[in-house]
Amino acid sequence: MKYVSFATSIHDLGILKEENHDEVILGHRDFSRFGKLDDLQFIELAAQAKKLGMRVVFEWDILMIENVFAHLITCIEKFQGHFDVLRVQDPGALEWSLKNTQVPVQFIAENANRNLEALNGWCEYIGDRLDRLVLSIELSRNTLAEFVSTLKVPCELLGFGRILLFYTPRNLLSGLNGGEKFRFNDEISALGESEESPHKGFPIVENKHGTFMFHIKEFCLLEFRQELANLGLSHFRIDLRWEGLNFIKDLDNLKEIYPQDLMRGFFLVNKTDVLFPKLKNSRLQKREGNYLGEVIEAEKSKHLAILVKHTEGIRPGQNIKILHPKGEEFEVKIHWLKDSSLTEVEHIGQNQLALIPYVGGVWVKSQLFIQ
Amino acid sequence: MSSFMPxxxxxxxSLDKLKVAVLYGANAVYVGGQKFGLRTAAENFTTDELREGVIFAHARGAKVYVVLNSFLHDKDLTELPEFVEFLDKxxxxxxxxxxxxxxxxxxKHSSIDVHVSTQASTLNVEAAKLWKNMGATRIVLGREVSVKEAGKIKREAGIEIEMFIHGSMCMAYSGNCVISNFTQGRDSNRGGCAHSCRFEYSxxxxxDTKEKRKAYFMSSKDLEGIRVLPEFIxxxxxxxxxxxxxxxxxxAGTMSKVYSEALNYYKDHGDFLSEKLLSWEEELGKVSHRAYTEAxxxxxxGADSIFNERENNTDNEWQMVGTVVEANAKSGIIIEVRNAFNQGDYIEVIPFEGAAFALNTQEMMDLSLAxxxxxxxxxLVxxxxxxxxxxxxxxxxxxxx
Structure with a gap:
């Protein structure tokens, strides 16, 4: 397993070389979410990296509306030949890269792509131009193990760095920035907290590409490096763009010396769907098969009013089960049936209003089933 | 005059809402089954209800699209083929x-048309081409795309285009927000969004000042695109x-009615009179909403698209007092009451077509005629x-x- 990281200066490249990195990600400020380099800086840094024997990865990870995209593809030409690999997330950037360049492509599959079918789909589509898939940090170790062992391409995972929670193209901070003028290539940052969340101090950054919010803790899988290597992960990404690349020199002690709190995220287990069944009353969802209808009025000592849903309607003499929203069940026989004009009838059809005798304890929204 | 109409x-x-939307003029509805969608807390449709909903909509010339737009994991995908085959059937x-x-x-498992959700944040021509190559027949563009750009995407990618015209908006690029995942343990892209963007933040x-700025800085105003209809066309x-x-x-009913009426008006007249626009906007304003923006x-x-206010600021709104469950000369009008009203109150019914009109609340009875x-x-009243x-x-x- 190799390490891969970002550089924004010659100094950074020197550090990466010392740490035996053979690849570096460079972020141009027009193409990369947090890129700092202008044209000249990019070209100079890329040249220097190549001199040091490193592969240069051109990071093009912003998402682009058509107007921005159309502009950027007129700009990228000047960098052709200065990088070895393109790294993209926007499917438009991927499509354009495949048709208009010859270089290998690293595809950032960190959003969506939680299943092998999707990842295999990208592998097939990109074909032998695919240099690497960048996987999501929301995948648990078991899922990662399955994916990495099944996929036939090199896979990368963020191993250390900020966790991006939110990305919008809108400028959310500059309007609040004490009236200070926001210059186009500047960056505004803030720390946010909400009384409605126990977490305090979300780093927020606004730049020319929009506004980004990060988790209060940074992601760290340093203690799992051997396990990840054994799984077959090809690249372990270290993102120190905010705290400085010097920390990369001491990975074994980084957890102890790093100034930010750290977390493993969902690496051990991802249970972010376990609460879903509690978001609604499952007893109200059983409207299949012998479902007869729903109580829409319960008038004590008088009647239950039902909106009939069964295709065959309702008849007196039928035995029914009533399921209360709280789970209690009642089994009753329909002794009489009336329509809305209070006339006793022998049948009421689907989507009609029907009255049956009141059943003590039954509420509105109770569900009826034919027995 | 353009003959094209979106x-x-x-x-x-829910099935009831499907019927309401179709009866009030929607040309198509989108619905969720019990799984695979992003609205876990919604009532959603059982398979029987899906079948009934499709029959109901098709009988009135409307289409039904089913959302499978959750970011599915492998275990979910194992259950998907059976459901897809059912939808095809x-x-x-x-x-x-x-x-x-x-x-x-x-x-693999059906011949159903595939629409790529806004969750995929498709924003440009090349992205649309890619999804078309993957087998998609329509793209629901990201809400960051302008109508003009959307037209270019349609022409150059050669694929059907769908855009949001009304409603709540994610502030983030759709599918690119995981605040709920990491702060509430609920996967926002599998139906667990906790709406953290609507919180007030310090x-x-x-x-220099120690005072923190308090703001609902991540909350978006709601989209309203009625004035942009000519551009869409x-x-x-x-x-x-x-x-x-x-x-x-x-x-569901008001939106379907207002937007379909506006389109039909344009179809007949080739323009929108300002007087009509104002009346449609007034109707849209009667439904619960945040401040509107064309985003x-x-x-x-821009900055004016941020809804820097507490939620539930519902000035000048009307509320639904109920739905008519029966109406005939023998039984009268029977309303399933959602919000209470008094004898003599002014309430009005919204017909499927035409202006709302008052109902007589002087003589109200319960079902037993008391x-x-x-x-x-x-x-019921x-x-x-x-x-x-x-x-x-x-x-x-x-x-x-």
Whole structure:
């Protein structure tokens, strides 16, 4: 397993070389979410990296509306030949890269792509131009193990760095920035907290590409490096763009010396769907098969009013089960049936209003089933 | 005058809402089954209800699209083929997906059209071409794209285009927000969004003052695109989508009615009179909403698109008092009451076509024919019959705030 990281200066490249990195990600400020380099800086840094024997990865990870995209593809030409690999997330950037360049492509599959079918789909589509898939940090170790062992391409995972929670193209901070003028290539940052969340101090950054919010803790899988290597992960990404690349020199002690709190995220287990069944009353969802209808009025000592849903309607003499929203069940026989004009009838059809005798304890929204 | 007319695509969180949306003029509805969608807390449709919903919609010339736009994991995908085959069998018109794995699964197991969800944040021509190559038949563009750009995407990618025209908006690029995942343990892209973007935040911006700025800085105003309708038509955008499967019957009905009326008016007249626009805007304003914005439909959304206010600021709103469940000369008008009203109150029924009109609340009775002075929610009330009232009509009253 190799390490891969970002550089924004010659100094950074020197550090990466010392740490035996053979690849570096460079972020141009027009193409990369947090890129700092202008044209000249990019070209100079890329040249220097190549001199040091490193592969240069051109990071093009912003998402682009058509107007921005159309502009950027007129700009990228000047960098052709200065990088070895393109790294993209926007499917438009991927499509354009495949048709208009010859270089290998690293595809950032960190959003969506939680299943092998999707990842295999990208592998097939990109074909032998695919240099690497960048996987999501929301995948648990078991899922990662399955994916990495099944996929036939090199896979990368963020191993250390900020966790991006939110990305919008809108400028959310500059309007609040004490009236200070926001210059186009500047960056505004803030720390946010909400009384409605126990977490305090979300780093927020606004730049020319929009506004980004990060988790209060940074992601760290340093203690799992051997396990990840054994799984077959090809690249372990270290993102120190905010705290400085010097920390990369001491990975074994980084957890102890790093100034930010750290977390493993969902690496051990991802249970972010376990609460879903509690978001609604499952007893109200059983409207299949012998479902007869729903109580829409319960008038004590008088009647239950039902909106009939069964295709065959309702008849007196039928035995029914009533399921209360709280789970209690009642089994009753329909002794009489009336329509809305209070006339006793022998049948009421689907989507009609029907009255049956009141059943003590039954509420509105109770569900009826034919027995 | 352009003969092209987009479809109005309305949300339907339940079978009842599907019927309301279709009867009030929607050309298509999008619905969720019990799994695979993003609105876990919505009532959603059972398979029987899906079958009935498709029959109901098709009988009235409307289409039904089923959302499968959750970011599905492998264990979910194992259950998907059976459901997709069922959807194909009942002749669902399309599925809405956000993930390549789901696209491929649907293509393998059915011949249903595939619409790529806004969750995939498709924003440009090349991205649309890629999804077309994957087998998609329509793209629901990201809400950051302007109508003009959308027209270019349609022309150059050669694929149907759908855009949001109304409703709540994610502030983030859709599918690119995981705040809920990491702070609440609920996967926002599998239906667990906790709406953290609507919270008020204290912001330490490193200014000299120790005072933090408090702001709802991540909360977006709601989209309203009625004034942009001519642009949608000019660019031949195929489908105009109304957000809100979790929203009320009143919302589904009002939105379907206003936007379909506006389109039909344009079809007949070739323009929008300002007087008509004002009346449609007034109707849209009567439904619960945040302040409206055109967001990025014309220009990229600016600072004025941020809804820097506490939620539930519902001035000047009307509320739904109920739905008509029966209306005939023998039984009168029977309303399923959602919000209470009194004898003599002004309430009005919204017909499927034409202007709202008052209902007589002087003579109210319960189902047993006893007089009623004040109605109660979750009961039925009987009003004197009026010939132009029909089942599924919505009844509203001005809010009490």
């Amino acid at each position: 479809e109005i695509l309305a949300p339907a969180g 009942i002749k669902v018109d399309a599925v809405i997906v956000s993930d390549l794995g789901v696209v491929r699964t649907v293509r 912001l330490d911006m490193g200014l 000019k660019e031949e955008i195929d489908s105009l989508k109304i957000e809100g499967r979790m929203k009320s019957h009143l919302y 990025s439909l014309v220009e990229p959304a 007089p009623v002075i004040r109605t109660r929610p979750s009961t 009987r009003l004197p019959y009026q010939a132009n009232v029909t089942v599924h009509n919505l009844v509203r009253a001005r809010g009490t705030k």
